[in-house]
Amino acid sequence: MIRPDAEVSGRLTEAPSGAPPIPRVDVDPFSNEFFENPYPAHEALREAGPVVHLDKWNVYAVARYAEVHAVLNDPLTFCSSRGVGLSDFAKEKPWRPPSLILEADPPAHTRTRAVLSRVLSPAVMKQIRDRFVDAAEVKIDRLLAKGSVDAVADLAEAYPLSVFPDAVGLRQEGRDHLLPYAGVVFNAFGPPNELRQTAIERSQPHQAYVQEQCQRHNLAPGGFGACIHARVDAGDITEAEAPMLVRSLLSAGIDTTVNGLGAAIYCLARFPEEWARLRSNPTLARNAFEEAIRFESPVQTFFRTTTKDVDIGGHGVREGEKILMFLGAANRDPRRWADPDCYDITRKTSGHVGFGSGIHMCVGQLVARLEGEAMLAALARKVATIEITGPVKRRYNNTLRGLESLPITLKAA
C-alpha cells in the first residue's frame, strides 16, 4: 500500500535538498472499499508522513491532526476559491455557480460569512431551542410506538427534515429534493468517479428546485432564509447574493446533520456502556453527539489549493496544487487523541475538526449541536434499549460518511 521509498517525480514536487521525498500512497479514498472501512487506510496515510501523494488522483494529502489543523487555519496559503473539491476552478468550469462562502477567500468571504454567522448565532439558537427539543420528543414517542424502525430514514433523516426546513422557512412542497440535492453537492467534491458523474447528470431537477426556493418570495417571514434576505435591505449583501447564501443553508444544512445524528445513534447502539452512561446522565447528550462527530466524522474530507510554494512538515509543495485534508483521520490521530478509536461520551472533544476549523469552520455548527443534543437527550430520557436488529448498510458518498440503513428496535424506558 505504501511506497515510502518512491519519490514523486516531475512537476509535482521539488523537495528541498536533503529533505526526504514525499511518500506515495496507493489508496483511493473515494472507493467503495475505502468507504466500508477507511480506518486501516487512515492509519497508513498518517504513518506514511506529514504529507503524502495519492497516485490514484494525482493529489497531495494530509491526514495527521497537526497538518490538517494547520492547513485549515492558513486560508491565505491554502485557498478555497479554487474549489474545496478535487476540481480546480482555475482549470475547470465548476458544476454549479461557486458558493459565496464555502468557495471564497477573504476579503470576499469575510462579508458573506458575517451574514450567515449572525443568522445562525447563539442568540438565535436560544429562540429556536424549544421548538427543536419538542419536535425531538414527539419524534421519539412516535418511534417508540412503532418499536422497530430504520434509524436512518425514520430518525436521522426524519428529525432534521421535521425542523430545519421550517426553520429556514421553506414551502412544504418539493422538500423531497433536499436530500438528493445535498447528495449531489457532497459527491461533487470528489474526483470524477462514477458517484460524481452520475450525481451531476441527475442533478437538474434538484438544482431547479433549490434555485427557486432560495428566492425571497418563497421564504416564510422570520426564518433563516428571510433573515438572510433582510440583510440586503441593510446593505450588507446584494440582491443577487442573498439567494446564493440561502443555497448554502440548503446545501450543507441537512445531509450533514442527518449523518451526524446517524453516527450518534450508531455509536450508542454499538457501545452499550456509553448508552448506559448517557441514560444515567442525559446532560451528557450534547457531548455524546460531539464525540460521535469526532468518532465518525460525517464530513470526511475537503480540499484546498496552494497559493504559493509551501513547506508542509519539511516537504516542499508547489503553488497551484490541491491538498486533500482527511478530517476523519485527523480526528483519530493518536498524536492528538488518547484512545482515538474509543467512543467516550465524556471525552474533551474541543479541537476536533469534524466541523472543520478556522474561518471556514461550519457556520451551522450550532444548529447541528442543537439537533444532536435535543435528539440524544430525548432518547436518553424515553428509551431503555437500542438494539440493532438487521443488516447495517453503508451509503456511499464521496464526502459524507454515513449509513443507508440501520434497522433498530427501541424499547421504552
Added chain:
Amino acid sequence: MPTIVFIHPDNRSESIDAVVGESAMQAATGNGIDEIVAECGGNAMCATCHVYVDENWIGRLAAMGDEENALLDGVATERQPSSRLSCQIKIEQGLDGLVLRLPERQV
C-alpha cells in the same frame, strides 16, 4: 509564565500557569478547568468559553471585536458588562494574576 486565577461557581479559586501567546480558553482547557467547554475550539463561533472578568482586570484587556460582542448576546448565563469569551483573551506577561470567574453553565 503568567498565572491566571479561575474562580469556580462555588467560589473555589484555582491558579494555573498560562503560556504567553495562547488564549485564556486554551490555558483553561489545557489545565482541566471543566467549566470552559469551547465547543468550537477557539474559532469565536460558539460562545461556550464565557467568563466574567474581575472588575480590577476588565479595563486592562484589549477591547472586544464585533463578532465577540454579538456572540456574547447568546451566552447561556446572564451577560454582564464583565462578560468576555476566553478564546478572545490573549495571554501576555502583563496579565499575570488575571482573575476570571466561571459561569454556572455554558450551554
